[in-house]
Amino acid sequence: MADLNLREPLIFELSKPGRQARSQFPPQPSVPESAPATWDIPAHLRRGAPPPLPEVSELQAVRHYTRLSQLNFSIDTHFYPLGSCTMKYNPKACNAYAMLPEFLGRHPLALEPQGFLACMYELQEMLKDITGMQRVSLTPMAGAQGEFAGVAMIRAYHRERNDAARRQIIVPQAAHGTNPATAAMCGCSVTEIPCDRNGDIDIEALKSAVSHETAAIMLTNPSTLGVFEHRIEEVARIVHDAGGLLYYDGANLNAILGKVRPGDMGFDVIHMNLHKTFSTPHGGGGPGSGAVGVGPRLSPFVPVPLVGKDGERFHWLTERDVPQSIGRLSGFMGNAGVNLRAYIYMRMLGREGMVRVAEFAALNANYLMKRLIQTGYEAAYPMRRASHEFIITLKQENRRYQVTAMDVAKRLLDLGFHAPTTYFPLLVPECLLIEPTETETKEELDHFCDAMAVIRREMEREPEKLRSAPHTMPVRRLDDVRAVKHLDLAWKPAA
Amino acid sequence: MPFIPHTADDIARMLQVIGAQSIDDLFDEIPPALKTAALHDVPPALSEMEVGRLLTERALRDGRPLNFIGAGAYEHHIPAPVWAIATRGEFYSAYTPYQAEASQGTLQLIYEYQSMMCALTAMEVSNASLYDGASALAEACLMAVRANRGSESRRILLPLTVNPTYCKVARNITGNQQVEFEAVNFDRRDGRVPLRALQAYEGQDFAALVVQHPDFFGNLEEVDQLTDWAHANKMLVIAVVNPIALALLKPPGEWGGLAGGTRGADIVCGEGQPLGVPLASGGPYFGFMATRMQYVRQMPGRIVGGTLDIEGRPGFSLTLQAREQHIRRSKATSNICTNQGLMVTAATVYMALLGAAGLKRVAAASAQRTADLVRALCQISGVSAAFDAPRFHEAVLLLDRPVAPVLAALAERGISGGLDLCASHPELGHALLVCATETKTDADIDVYARALADIMRPVRVVRDSN
Numbered sequence: 019m020a021d022l023n024l025r026e027p028l029i030f031e032l033s034k035p036g037r038q039a040r041s042q043f044p045p046q047p048s049v050p051e052s053a054p055a056t057w058d059i060p061a062h063l064r065r066g067a068p069p070p071l072p073e074v075s076e077l078q079a080v081r082h083y084t085r086l087s088q089l090n091f092s093i094d095t096h097f098y099p100l101g102s103c104t105m106k107y108n109p110k111a112c113n114a115y116a117m118l119p120e121f122l123g124r125h126p127l128a129l130e131p132q133g134f135l136a137c138m139y140e141l142q143e144m145l146k147d148i149t150g151m152q153r154v155s156l157t158p159m160a161g162a163q164g165e166f167a168g169v170a171m172i173r174a175y176h177r178e179r180n181d182a183a184r185r186q187i188i189v190p191q192a193a194h195g196t197n198p199a200t201a202a203m204c205g206c207s208v209t210e211i212p213c214d215r216n217g218d219i220d221i222e223a224l225k226s227a228v229s230h231e232t233a234a235i236m237l238t239n240p241s242t243l244g245v246f247e248h249r250i251e252e253v254a255r256i257v258h259d260a261g262g263l264l265y266y267d268g269a270n271l272n273a274i275l276g277k278v279r280p281g282d283m284g285f286d287v288i289h290m291n292l293h294k295t296f297s298t299p300h301g302g303g304g305p306g307s308g309a310v311g312v313g314p315r316l317s318p319f320v321p322v323p324l325v326g327k328d329g330e331r332f333h334w335l336t337e338r339d340v341p342q343s344i345g346r347l348s349g350f351m352g353n354a355g356v357n358l359r360a361y362i363y364m365r366m367l368g369r370e371g372m373v374r375v376a377e378f379a380a381l382n383a384n385y386l387m388k389r390l391i392q393t394g395y396e397a398a399y400p401m402r403r404a405s406h407e408f409i410i411t412l413k414q415e416n417r418r419y420q421v422t423a424m425d426v427a428k429r430l431l432d433l434g435f436h437a438p439t440t441y442f443p444l445l446v447p448e449c450l451l452i453e454p455t456e457t458e459t460k461e462e463l464d465h466f467c468d469a470m471a472v473i474r475r476e477m478e479r480e481p482e483k484l485r486s487a488p489h490t491m492p493v494r495r496l497d498d499v500r501a502v503k504h505l506d507l508a509w510k511p512a513a
Numbered sequence: 514m515p516f517i518p519h520t521a522d523d524i525a526r527m528l529q530v531i532g533a534q535s536i537d538d539l540f541d542e543i544p545p546a547l548k549t550a551a552l553h554d555v556p557p558a559l560s561e562m563e564v565g566r567l568l569t570e571r572a573l574r575d576g577r578p579l580n581f582i583g584a585g586a587y588e589h590h591i592p593a594p595v596w597a598i599a600t601r602g603e604f605y606s607a608y609t610p611y612q613a614e615a616s617q618g619t620l621q622l623i624y625e626y627q628s629m630m631c632a633l634t635a636m637e638v639s640n641a642s643l644y645d646g647a648s649a650l651a652e653a654c655l656m657a658v659r660a661n662r663g664s665e666s667r668r669i670l671l672p673l674t675v676n677p678t679y680c681k682v683a684r685n686i687t688g689n690q691q692v693e694f695e696a697v698n699f700d701r702r703d704g705r706v707p708l709r710a711l712q713a714y715e716g717q718d719f720a721a722l723v724v725q726h727p728d729f730f731g732n733l734e735e736v737d738q739l740t741d742w743a744h745a746n747k748m749l750v751i752a753v754v755n756p757i758a759l760a761l762l763k764p765p766g767e768w769g770g771l772a773g774g775t776r777g778a779d780i781v782c783g784e785g786q787p788l789g790v791p792l793a794s795g796g797p798y799f800g801f802m803a804t805r806m807q808y809v810r811q812m813p814g815r816i817v818g819g820t821l822d823i824e825g826r827p828g829f830s831l832t833l834q835a836r837e838q839h840i841r842r843s844k845a846t847s848n849i850c851t852n853q854g855l856m857v858t859a860a861t862v863y864m865a866l867l868g869a870a871g872l873k874r875v876a877a878a879s880a881q882r883t884a885d886l887v888r889a890l891c892q893i894s895g896v897s898a899a900f901d902a903p904r905f906h907e908a909v910l911l912l913d914r915p916v917a918p919v920l921a922a923l924a925e926r927g928i929s930g931g932l933d934l935c936a937s938h939p940e941l942g943h944a945l946l947v948c949a950t951e952t953k954t955d956a957d958i959d960v961y962a963r964a965l966a967d968i969m970r971p972v973r974v975v976r977d978s979n
Contacts, residue, residue, distance in 0.1 A: 025826070029625050029865050039866045042592045044878045044951035058884070058903050063733050065763050068869035069632040080594050081867045083858075087603035089618035094602025100611075107516050108606050111561045117596070120572035125582045128929040129921070133571030134794055147554035159644040159796065160851040162838070166686070173689060199848035205689035208843045211744035246542045277540055278547050293851065301855025302619040303609035303641070305797035321685075323790065345685040349585050349647035349678055349784065350795030362568060368558025369551070371515050378517045380539040385527040403542050418974030431615045440613075442839070457516050460523045486823070491614040493828035501832040502821035505809070507638045509628040 025492070026085045030509045033072040033321040038081065070511045078420035079133060088304070089492050091436045097462050099386075101407045101439035101451025104192070104272050106292035109366065112298065112359040121358065126350035134358070135332035139325040141361040148372065149268075150281025150286050151311030155320045157352040161269060164289025164308025165236075166201040168265050170344045171287060171312065171319040172234045173204055175263065178318075178342070185259070190219055192242045194269060194409065203442035206233055213445070217243040217399045222325040228260035235427060240273045241285065241406035242443045244383075244451070254284030263287065263315065271295040272455070273380065273406035276373030286313045295375075296360035307356040318342040323351050378456035379406035382463060386454050389467045394474050400444050409437075409446050416448045419477045421484045423448040426473055428495060429487040433469040515558060578929045579957055581886070583907045583948025584729070585646060586795065587678050587787045588636025589757065589875060590952055591859075592866050595789045595970045599859040609815070609851070612828040614822075619854065620829035623817040626861040633759045633864075634752075634781045635766025636803035640814035644854040646753070650723070651686035652813045652847055653782045655752045656804075657721035658692060659846070660779070660811040663747045666718040670743075672697040672706045674728035675753060677937040695719070701940075704730045704900035704909065708738055715746060724778070725753040726762070730946065731883070731907025732900055735764070740769030740778060752778035754800065757787045757879070758905050760872035780804050789863025790856050799853035799860065809925030810836060813847030878951035879906035882958070886949040889962040895969050899944055906950060909934065912943040912969070919945075922968045928961055 074082070089437035091098065098105035121323045124131055141152040169187065176184040187201035191210045198208040211223040224235075235257045239247045247253065254264055266280040266288035272295045280288045292298050292304040300306075312320055324335040334351070337343055367375065383404040387397055390410060398409035412423050427437030427450065439451040454463055476483050488494065519527075522538070533539060540548075559567065580588050599605065603618060610616030610623075623641045630639035643649040658667050671680055671694040684694060695714070700707045707727065710899045722743040726734045736752075752765035770776025786798035804812055810833065818832035838845040867875065883906040890896050895913035912919060916933040923930035931947035938944060949958065 026621065028621070028628075030628065038868060038870060039592075042590075042866050042872050043874045044590065044610035046878070059733065059761070060903060062713060062737065062773055063763055063903070065759070065761055066767075068873065069629075069635075069760065071629055071632055071766070071867075071869045071872070072865050073868045073870075074865060076592075076594060076866060079862060080598065082865070083594075083598045083622065083862055084601070086618035086622050087598070087601045089616075089621070091612070091615040092603045092609045093606035096615075098608065100608055103608055105606075105608060109516060109545045109561075111564060113600060113605070115568035115602075116567055118569060118572040122791035122793050123577050123580070123588070124575060124590065124794045125578075125580050125792050125929055126586055127582050127584055127932050128578055128580065130574040131718040131794065133574035136571055137568075140690060141586070143554045147552050150549075159648070160748075160849070161854075162848040162850045163644060163648070166848060170685075170689060195837075195839035195842050195845070196848050196850050198843035199841075199845040202843040202845070203686075203690065203848050205691070232782045234945050248542055251544065251547070274543075276552060277545055277549060279549050282547055282549065291851075300608045300851075301853075301854065302604055302607045302616075302622075302858060303854030305644075305799075305853045305855060306851040306852040307797075312598040346678060346681050347648065347685060348682065348796065350796070352795070353644075354794040355791075355797050357565070363565055364555065365559050365564050365567070366561065368514050369555040371558050372552060373557060374514055374517055377536045377539070378514075381519070381524065381527055381531075381536055384531045384533070384539055388530050388532070403539055404806070427612065428614065431612060436615060437612050457518065459518045460527060479916045482874075488614045492617045493614055493826055494822040494824050496613050496822050496828045496830045497820050498830055501818040501830050502835075504820075505806075505832070507624075507627055507809070507816060508631040509625070 024084065028509055029072045029074065029082055032074050032078050035073060037073045037345055039076040096434065096436050097458060097466055098436040099438050099452045099454050100436060101453040102269055104453060104455060106297050106455035107457040108297050109298045109363060110338055112362040115362050116355055116358040130333050135325050136359055137361045139327055139332050141357060142325060144364050145290065145309055145311060146167060146230050148275065149311040150279030151288060152313055153317045154309055154311045155324050156309045156357045157323065157347055158289065158308035158310055159308035159348055159353050159481045161289055161291040161303060161308045162196045162200060163347055164195055164310050166203055167310045167321045167344060167347060168287040168289055169200050169204040169206065171316045172263050174319045174344055175316055176233060184231055186231045187233055188227050188235040190241065191445050193236060193265060195243065197236045197267060213243065217241060217245040217402060218247055218249060221249060221252065224253065224256055228256060228262060230261065232260050232262035232265040234265050236267055238267040238270045240270050244405050244408040245276050245399055245402040250283045267293060270406065273376055275376040277376045281313055286315050292356060292360040298356045298359040299362045305353045307353045307357050307360065319344050321345065321347050382454040382456060382458055383408055386452060386463050390470060391469050393467055398449065407451060410450045410452060411446050412448040415477055420482045421477050421481050423450055425484040425487060429484045430469060430471050431488045432490045433472065435466055435469055435485055570910045578927050579960060581931050581947050581949060581961060582929050583783055584932045586792055587948065587950055588792055589787055589950050591789050591791060592863065594866060595859050595862045598853055598862045603937045604858050605682065606857060610831060618826060620817050622858060622861055624819060624829050626857050627817060629864045630801055630803055633756055633764065634700050635764035636781050637806040638809045639803040640812055640816050642857045643800035643802055643814050643849065644853060645796065647682035647799045648686060649782040649802055650753055651683040652681050653780045653802060654687050654692055654919050655690065656780055656811050656813060657749045660808045661720045661749050663719055664720045664937065665804055666720050668690050668693045668695060668719045670695050670697050670714060670719050671721040672699060672723065674699045674706055674730060675723055675725040676729045703902040704732045705734050705902050706739060708742060711742055721751050722751040723751045723753060727755060727758055727905035730900060730909045731904040732902040733904060736768045737771055741772055741774045744769065744774040749779040752781045754781060754783045755787060756783060756785060757807050757872060757876050760869060761876040785856065785860050788860035790859055797853055797856055799856035811846060814849055814852060831868065854896055875951050879920045882949035882951060882953045883908060886947060889958050890965060893966045893969055899941060907946060907948045910945045910947060912945060914943060916943050916945045919968055923964055926964050928964055953955045
């Protein structure tokens with residue numbers, strides 16, 4: 019039908035030799051006395067053939083990328099209940115004010131900009147308050163780099179105490195993949211411990227896992243199973259008594275904002291995903307920002323730079339000021355513009371708004387879970403309160419109708435909803451991890467339930483419709499196996 | 514309530530469905546002793562208008578200095594369409610394209626980006642971005658250790674012409690994996706890595722040699738010689754390059770191969786910021802990485818590939834995910850998950866608008882402006898160029914006095930005059946790294962030169978009477 023028209027050609031296919039977006043070219047500088055500087059470049063260092071980049075007009079480029087944008091689902095266009103990702107509304111003001119020309123034009127090595135640093139200093143203070151930590155560094159550029167900073171600090175702490183043999187990182191089976199990957203990047207080994215039937219950590223397994231080699235445990239709380247680990251104080255005691263530290267993966271901080279502080283739960287270090295909890299944009303996969311907060315044990319080791327304050331003057335704290343720091347992790351000072359957006363968001367929410375985030379995220383999640391149970395779906399932990407997210411398992415449906423969680427996810431796209439996270443956590447079979455966030459209306463949640471009811475009927479009557487979904491997207495289901503077998507990773511000019 | 518849409522009626526109905534009395538009930542699994550008292554360091558909420566006023570005041574306090582600093586972040590003109598496109602909600606507020614069918618826009622854009630980076634670097638494959646240039650070098654070093662099957666070593670040769678912050682970051686990120694770096698000296702006359710400095714390492718086992726080009730001082734290295742030397746000694750070559758410069762300079766994929774050795778660098782990385790990303794106090798930027806097809810499975814970060822759907826129509830999806838943390842967990846090539854997608858969106862639009870001809874003009878104009886700047890400043894008594902090598906768009910100047918007070922005096926006149934190298938390269942003396950791009954006019958250069966001449970004016974013993 020009209021399907022073929024949905025395909026937008028590659029920008030390279032729009033290209034025509036000699037076409038240019040001329041007004042974007044800089045003027046040719048006048049060359050007074052000497053020859054142009056580029057003539058000084060010896061021939062053997064110069065480029066021969068020009069790179070095969072597209073040659074298009076400004077309108078062609080604008081139209082092409084606008085059309086590509088229209089092939090995306092996004093928060094601005096669709097409900098996006100992607101579990102563990104906190105896809106809440108990204109307020110437009112955060113972007114508008116972070117893009118003031120004075121902020122955008124500032125070179126990172128220019129003398130210390132007091133206006134910008136004031137924002138960063140206050141952001142550090144607010145994050146300390148919210149997490150119950152002693153010191154915050156805004157340097158890590160994403161959650162995984164925040165994790166890296168955390169584990170690197172933990173290793174530095176043990177090394178400082180002449181206890182460097184501690185290399186074991188304990189994680190629950192349901193942990194995010196970044197946790198074990200981070201442990202490996204920091205030269206640690208990983209021990210996975212199981213969860214019990216209620217989704218809590220198996221305390222006996224934890225007790226037998228800890229030893230004089232334990233560096234730390236990495237936890238999210240609420241866990242990736244969407245429930246609050248009630249015995250967290252006991253977990254903290256066991257790990258601390260064994261000489262290990264507690265790492266808080268802040269991916270789920272939205273659930274407890276202003277309700278419980280990781281510092282009060284006994285954690286020694288936390289990374290926050292500012293692009294989740296503090297609503298900076300996900301941008302199609304980044305940039306994020308992975309600020310870390312630390313308690314007294316790890317305070318000497320925080321990554322630099324930090325923002326300090328002397329009287330009324332703000333300044334960067336560097337290796338000189340924090341001599342035991344694990345050092346710099348980025349070329350300058352992390353994703354400064356992302357941090358600025360988080361700052362603006364927090365100022366607009368204010369003290370009272372922080373608590374409401376957790377409250378309404380929990381209200382939406384618990385409501386949606388109950389409604390889906392009423393629609394006939396099975397919650398993985400129905401006896402527990404949902405935190406800000408919850409898990410539906412489709413193992414019954416899979417047995418009865420031979421449809422998978424992936425089929426349901428793809429069919430949801432047809433019905434106008436971005437799919438929840440699928441197949442994570444790995445230990446719940448055929449699962450959907452659903453996180454509605456606090457910024458969605460009851461009506462939107464009801465529409466989602468209606469769609470899930472439609473899918474339920476289709477499962478029973480025409481399961482093939484699910485297995486072959488999606489039907490209305492720009493492409494049908496894609497062959498991922500082929501993508502790996504016949505690697506096609508770049509357009510190449512015709513020989 | 515900011516950004517929360519619930520009415521009193523909604524709340525009542527939702528609680529009824531849940532079977533809870535109050536919202537507080539939803540938190541009844543949290544031990545009461547752990548519950549937080551009120552926050553005290555978060556101030557009360559501001560409206561959008563109030564926050565706008567606050568931020569505008571702070572921005573104005575920072576002002577807009579005339580910038581001559583480079584050192585890894587470069588001021589280029591950013592065409593208006595770049596951020597008009599990148600801030601479209603469909604790109605700005607989407608997530609990583611895990612649901613490929615609902616993310617074809619982002620996926621195709623990344624595929625185009627990968628293609629453009631391959632074109633610029635003359636390499637076979639590119640990933641979808643890393644955090645920034647410095648962390649990209651760290652990842653490149655880890656990748657080289659994995660990929661160099663001919664070497665048992667975890668040691669890497671790292672010349673002192675590489676950006677010193679990149680060196681620090683590479684050490685900080687790879688340190689817990691026992692990667693070691695050997696610093697290689699540069700020639701004090703031309704500021705480049707001479708072959709003779711490498712000869713001491715011949716016959717030793719190293720995984721890779723890092724070559725930054727143009728180097729931290731802005732000089733052009735003898736990349737062919739360095740590449741051939743590394744390959745002859747069974748090392749991989751990690752190229753750290755400026756993407757804008759590649760419109761003008763021989764791309765890393767074509768380095769070396771003169772004496773019948775392997776042609777081209779093996780891993781290419783760098784800072785993508787010059788391609789349409791604002792300076793913005795240091796980020797967000799993006800790191801890029803490209804390599805040979807034979808090493809693609811050792812490359813960190815996301816990669817987009819073309820494939821077909823069940824009806825045989827072309828489409829795009831994330832591919833080679835078996836390298837990544839969400840599948841491979843502790844055996845992954847890196848822990849990276851979120852990358853710098855939105856910056857890649859900007860860079861792709863930027864490259865599409867400029868094309869090869871436009872990028873070359875930007876590169877040539879920047880080189881010309883820097884030449885003009887160096888000529889103008891070196892006419893001032895007490896200022897000279899540190900090195901006599903061919904350069905791109907940065908240069909080291911030597912002053913006859915400490916740099917910091919001079920920069921402070923320039924800052925008072927609204928000029929960001931460059932980077933003081935006294936901390937990173939004390940052996941150079943009073944060294945100042947300056948940069949001028951196509952954004953600088955004759956008048957701008959004149960403003961800088963006059964201000965510097967005034968500041969550097971010899972102190973007169975006897976004042977003129979007037």
